[in-house]
Amino acid sequence: MRLEANNISFQYSRDGRKILNNISFHLDSGERLGLMAPSGFGKTTFCKILAGYEKPDEGQVLMDGKPIASYKGYCPIQMIWQHPELSVNPRLKMSEVLKEGRRVEQRVLDGLGIEKDWLRRYPGELSGGELQRFCIARVLGEGTRFLLADEISAMLDLITQSQIWGFLLEEVKRRNLGLLAVSHSKELLERICSRMIYL
Amino acid sequence: MIRQKKGWNQRLFLLCCAGIFIAALLGITAAGAMWEEKALQTDFSRKNMAPCIQYPFGTDWMGRDMFIRTITGLSLSIRLGLFTAVISAGIGAVIGVSAIMGKWVDGVMGCMIDLVMGIPHMLLLILISFAVGRGFWGVAVGISLTHWTSLARLLRAEALQLKESPYVAIARKLGKGWGYIAGKHMAPHLLPQLLVGTVLLFPHAILHEAGITFLGFGLSPEQPAIGVILSESMGHLMMGRWWLALFPGALLAAVVMMFHVIGNTVAGVLNPKQAHS
Numbered sequence: 001m002r003l004e005a006n007n008i009s010f011q012y013s014r015d016g017r018k019i020l021n022n023i024s025f026h027l028d029s030g031e032r033l034g035l036m037a038p039s040g041f042g043k044t045t046f047c048k049i050l051a052g053y054e055k056p057d058e059g060q061v062l063m064d065g066k067p068i069a070s071y072k073g074y075c076p077i078q079m080i081w082q083h084p085e086l087s088v089n090p091r092l093k094m095s096e097v098l099k100e101g102r103r104v105e106q107r108v109l110d111g112l113g114i115e116k117d118w119l120r121r122y123p124g125e126l127s128g129g130e131l132q133r134f135c136i137a138r139v140l141g142e143g144t145r146f147l148l149a150d151e152i153s154a155m156l157d158l159i160t161q162s163q164i165w166g167f168l169l170e171e172v173k174r175r176n177l178g179l180l181a182v183s184h185s186k187e188l189l190e191r192i193c194s195r196m197i198y199l
Numbered sequence: 200m201i202r203q204k205k206g207w208n209q210r211l212f213l214l215c216c217a218g219i220f221i222a223a224l225l226g227i228t229a230a231g232a233m234w235e236e237k238a239l240q241t242d243f244s245r246k247n248m249a250p251c252i253q254y255p256f257g258t259d260w261m262g263r264d265m266f267i268r269t270i271t272g273l274s275l276s277i278r279l280g281l282f283t284a285v286i287s288a289g290i291g292a293v294i295g296v297s298a299i300m301g302k303w304v305d306g307v308m309g310c311m312i313d314l315v316m317g318i319p320h321m322l323l324l325i326l327i328s329f330a331v332g333r334g335f336w337g338v339a340v341g342i343s344l345t346h347w348t349s350l351a352r353l354l355r356a357e358a359l360q361l362k363e364s365p366y367v368a369i370a371r372k373l374g375k376g377w378g379y380i381a382g383k384h385m386a387p388h389l390l391p392q393l394l395v396g397t398v399l400l401f402p403h404a405i406l407h408e409a410g411i412t413f414l415g416f417g418l419s420p421e422q423p424a425i426g427v428i429l430s431e432s433m434g435h436l437m438m439g440r441w442w443l444a445l446f447p448g449a450l451l452a453a454v455v456m457m458f459h460v461i462g463n464t465v466a467g468v469l470n471p472k473q474a475h476s
Contacts, residue, residue, distance in 0.1 A: 053368055074374035081365055089366045091387035100373050138373070 001029040001064055003050065003077060003146050003178060008059035010045060019045050020056070025197060027146065027178045032169070034193030035182045041199045043182045044082060047148045050180070051079035063146075074102055078139035079148040084131035084155075088123045095119040097134055102141035111167040112137055128155045136164065140171060146178040153188070165192055210467070217464040220457035224277060227454070231274020238263065238271035238423040250442050257442035260435065265428075269447045272425040273454055275418075276405045279335070280458075283342040283408075284400040291347035292393055295354030296385075299362045308355070316348045324407060325416045338417045342404050350396040354389055361385050391469035398462035402455035409451060425451050 004026040011018045019042040048054040052068045081087045112133040153161040172179045242262040250257045256265035298305040328337035411417040412426025432443035
């Protein structure tokens with residue numbers, strides 16, 4: 001499977017700066033691609049467009065040659081957001097948050113170090129790193145083909161970072177997922193990715 | 200878990216207060232409903248009596264027991280308040296939440312909210328009550344149609360914010376429909392707001408009922424309503440019959456305050472952020 005973006009341009013307001021200008025890229029299943037750029041260069045925006053959260057002003061995003069808008073229901077391209085606190089509903093227990101993902105396997109929960117006890121808590125009772133594991137687990141359900149990781153480890157300590165990335169790489173390999181890792185840490189991307197692009 | 204839990208924390212205290220207040224309000228409502236006949240009883244052998252053990256609130260110039268009249272009036276106010284608060288909250292909820300259906304709908308609803316909010320409450324209330332023909336229904340319709348605006352605005356803001364929130368966007372991408380999102384993501388935020396808003400509408404509704412009745416556009420004079428009692432007592436205050444206004448007024452203030460405490464307690468209990476205080 002191949003996820004590709006053709007000549008994408010995007011700006012938030014009509015008279016604003018062009019965040020993305022004529023960008024093209026492709027990502028194949030089983031490939032680990034690193035995306036690097038300084039702050040404010042539209043890394044997150046690019047991920048949002050690829051995952052279908054935003055529509056590009058020009059250009060299109062295709063998966064297997066079909067526009068991503070044509071995939072109804074569960075989107076095969078899933079994005080992990082940078083801020084886990086904003087990505088979960090503060091009034092839902094963690095077990096409910098996990099249930100939103102499509103049949104997430106126990107293996108995934110174990111691999112991410114999610115403890116049974118956490119499932120009974122509300123998001124406010126977990127730390128950012130703990131919440132991020134839930135956000136990662138949630139998008140690793142059945143039907144995910146491409147994973148967009150937008151600065152997912154910026155708030156984690158080094159040990160947790162390596163634990164989570166170790167598991168993610170293993171999972172990507174096992175299920176032959178395509179991975180786009182976004183970061184401004186060159187060292188991290190060089191370690192986990194097979195190819196790099198710069199915005 | 201560092202701090203040892205105390206047996207008597209603030210949360211428990213508030214809950215107890217709210218429980219006692221709810222019981223008191225229910226008591227007043229029930230007692231007033233039972234005494235409706237008694238409140239109209241005149242007895243000229245006991246007129247103009249100052250507060251004493253037999254008549255704790257005194258009697259008026261027609262020998263009516265002011266304690267029973269006050270309780271009956273409050274009972275009527277509470278029942279009217281319940282009715283109008285529920286209707287108002289219903290209107291507020293529908294108009295507020297419908298804002299998420301799109302820009303056009305939101306524009307129309309926002310316009311309606313501004314329109315009703317722009318006219319002074321009391322003026323609109325008098326107009327509607329007068330048009331409907333005063334009396335119980337005049338007041339009920341008037342209050343119901345004027346008090347929903349602030350709640351509608353609150354719910355509208357909250358619903359719009361929820362609609363744009365990342366977790367709703369993520370749920371959409373995870374293949375969840377709007378029905379699921381309304382039930383799982385929106386309801387847990389909006390229902391507590393709605394409940395608290397409804398309870399806090401009560402004191403407003405009761406005060407406006409008393410106000411409009413006091414001005415003579417509300418309940419009819421023979422009904423033992425708080426507004427009627429207060430406006431009648433005006434003429435007698437000059438003659439030193441202070442008890443005619445003081446006790447009904449104080450009790451009205453107490454009822455309003457009780458509703459306020461109950462509303463705030465409900466708000467605190469339903470908010471998981473405050474679950475540990």
